[in-house]
Amino acid sequence: MTLDKKQINGLMQLIGLTRDSEINCDQCLNLIAEFAERELAGKSFPESLEKVEHHLSICRECCEEYRLLIQALKTMDEDEPDPSPPRL
Amino acid sequence: MQTTQRDNEAWLADLNARGRIQQQALTDLGDALFRTLGRIRANWTYVDDSFLEDVVQETLMQILEKLEQFQGKSRFLTWATSIAIHIALSKLRRKQWQDISLEDITLNGDTTVVDNFMTGDEVEINRDQSIIIDRMHSLIDSELSDKQRTVLLAELKGLPQVRIADLLDSNRNAVYKMGHDARKKLKQALEDSGLGIEDINSAFSA
Ligand SMILES: [Zn+2]
Numbered sequence: 001m002t003l004d005k006k007q008i009n010g011l012m013q014l015i016g017l018t019r020d021s022e023i024n025c026d027q028c029l030n031l032i033a034e035f036a037e038r039e040l041a042g043k044s045f046p047e048s049l050e051k052v053e054h055h056l057s058i059c060r061e062c063c064e065e066y067r068l069l070i071q072a073l074k075t076m077d078e079d080e081p082d083p084s085p086p087r088l
Numbered sequence: 089m090q091t092t093q094r095d096n097e098a099w100l101a102d103l104n105a106r107g108r109i110q111q112q113a114l115t116d117l118g119d120a121l122f123r124t125l126g127r128i129r130a131n132w133t134y135v136d137d138s139f140l141e142d143v144v145q146e147t148l149m150q151i152l153e154k155l156e157q158f159q160g161k162s163r164f165l166t167w168a169t170s171i172a173i174h175i176a177l178s179k180l181r182r183k184q185w186q187d188i189s190l191e192d193i194t195l196n197g198d199t200t201v202v203d204n205f206m207t208g209d210e211v212e213i214n215r216d217q218s219i220i221i222d223r224m225h226s227l228i229d230s231e232l233s234d235k236q237r238t239v240l241l242a243e244l245k246g247l248p249q250v251r252i253a254d255l256l257d258s259n260r261n262a263v264y265k266m267g268h269d270a271r272k273k274l275k276q277a278l279e280d281s282g283l284g285i286e287d288i289n290s291a292f293s294a
Binding site: 007010032034071076 | 124131169268274
């Protein structure tokens with residue numbers, strides 16, 4: 001099994017982004033809702049949320065969850081009371 | 089009370105209540121999450137209503153367990169949705185990678201990986217990249233513990249942390265720490281060998 005050039009590039013970029021102190025995925029999850037709302041509102045991030053931005057640049061999985069959250073939030077404002085049948 | 093009429097305080101009050109009030113809040117929250125997940129399900133293959141229902145039920149249980157962790161810095165529904173999405177993706181990642189073992193991913197995953205990479209026929213690397221990769225060749229082997237090397241290579245191959253954690257009988261925070269420690273060691277070792285972060289970034293930023 002080999003690493004292709006994309007994977008090697010990925011490793012190098014990750015190393016370039018690596019900090020001595022980083023938040024982990026659970027810490028990111030705890031902050032992601034606030035981060036997403038600020039992003040959608042075009043608000044700047046306080047220092048406490050800058051760590052989230054950095055984590056998202058490192059962590060593919062949290063980044064995927066974040067993108068879906070943004071997508072979901074854009075639809076939630078359409079969520080008027082009971083437009084669709086209730087679930088079982 | 090309708091889902092959209094509850095503010096954060098009302099959600100907390102109702103979910104912390106007992107009996108009928110709590111039950112109604114859970115029903116309303118579950119309905120809201122189900123609708124929201126339904127709107128983004130197109131991102132996922134093989135997801136049906138029963139999968140979404142499982143996700144919603146697990147989300148409701150987790151929310152009740154960690155209600156005190158909600159700090160009110162976002163809308164309650166945003167916080168709940170972030171948890172639901174995490175649960176949904178964790179389930180899907182486990183399912184997608186259920187037949188893959190760490191050995192499948194990391195077999196010959198020490199310096200051989202880089203050797204093969206450097207002799208691969210589709211590889212185009214410039215001289216600066218080649219120097220850095222050459223250093224990495226020995227550093228992955230010499231600087232990392234077996235577990236750090238395994239986690240790093242598994243992550244680079246795309247194995248999700250939740251699956252790595254399962255296979256190592258660990259948890260994703262521990263897996264993240266192992267990967268982070270590996271990156272820190274490699275970064276430090278590269279710097280010690282005379283290659284700074286600017287060199288790395290400029291060589292691989294194309
Ligand atoms: Zn993460």
